[in-house]
Amino acid sequence: MSGLTNETDWLAALRVRAAQPPLRPREPLRLGSAEIGSIEPDMGRRMVEAGLPLRATANAWQISSHDDEALADLAHWLRDQGLASRWRDELLPVTDAAGQRHGAIERAAVRPLGITTHAVHLVGRHPDGRFWVQQRAFDKATDPGLWDTLVGGLMSADEDVPKTLERETWEEAGLHLTELDQLRPLGHLQIRRPVDEGYMVEKASLFQAVLPVRAQPANQDGEVAGFACLDAQALRAQLASGRFTLEAALILAHALEQNGPR
Known part of the structure; x- marks a missing residue:
């Protein structure tokens, strides 16, 4: 960004960076009837094969149990696979697009699961x-x-x-x-x-x-x-x-x- 000297240029570049699609395709992640995030299909398949409380539906992935224990299972698997960020022992809210809360999950798991x-x-x-x-x-x-x-x-x-x-x-x-x-x-x-x-x-x-x-x-x-x-x-x-x-x-x-x- 150092080459951008005009304020309109660098600010426009920032706004573009702040609204980028995923690098690879992702599909919705659902808890109950709520869409709470997104995951890459390959990760979803690996989770299912590992026996996690997750199943494939039409163009989406459904968490099988509507409770925080199921979310914790996903988070711990991500940590064990080296796919989570630094583990914090800190729970963040799990919400839908309207901001309605549906549970809580370890902070380290939110980015892999596309949780807001x-x-x-x-x-x-x-x-x-x-x-x-x-x-x-x-x-x-x-x-x-x-x-x-x-x-x-x-x-x-x-x-x-x-x-x-x-x-x-x-x-x-x-x-x-x-x-x-x-x-x-x-x-x-x-x-x-x-x-x-x-x-x-x-x-x-x-x-x-x-x-x-x-x-x-x-x-x-x-x-x-x-x-x-x-x-x-x-x-x-x-x-x-x-x-x-x-x-x-x-x-x-x-x-x-x-x-x-x-």
Whole structure:
């Protein structure tokens, strides 16, 4: 992306990357009557041959038992086959296209199964209009060392959006929502693209807030390497140079369009 200097060019390129079909054909994965994800047919056949609670139907794969134990069986098989990402012992919600919950599954299994994840992001502003951003830790499984929004993370199975935003704001920036000014929704973002472990489908709820003038973000969970506070011009330059994650770049570009420098 470093060759793209025009803002229209790099932003258009980001939007194309955020809406990509799978690299290989995938078929719907169903739990009960709900479509909850997708898998590659070869993986489906291997799962059936391994005796997992899965069966082939017309152009889809049906999980045979409508409970979390069946989902856990799929997740553990993926781990044993080396097909899952880093195991986290963290359950994420399993939802359909309308957002209705149908169960929970280990985080490491969501990409191989094409299950939608739900994220929150907080765009942090300094009172003078600059943007607070974080650098992801260099041992992160995804996008290590790249820059990100001030706060971003996935919703766990036992959470809703407000609870996730409160938890992630403390874990990543050491801040409580009650400390922030002008907290407001900033919209939504959806990403669909191939990743190393499978297919990423993510829906993000976006927020913006102003940090008190003397506030200094302080990471609590070891997943952030550091923070910076950038004016709009410097932020645009770094977005165009590809130093931010795809999701953060789209979110911050949206925030720049909505707010601009103050």
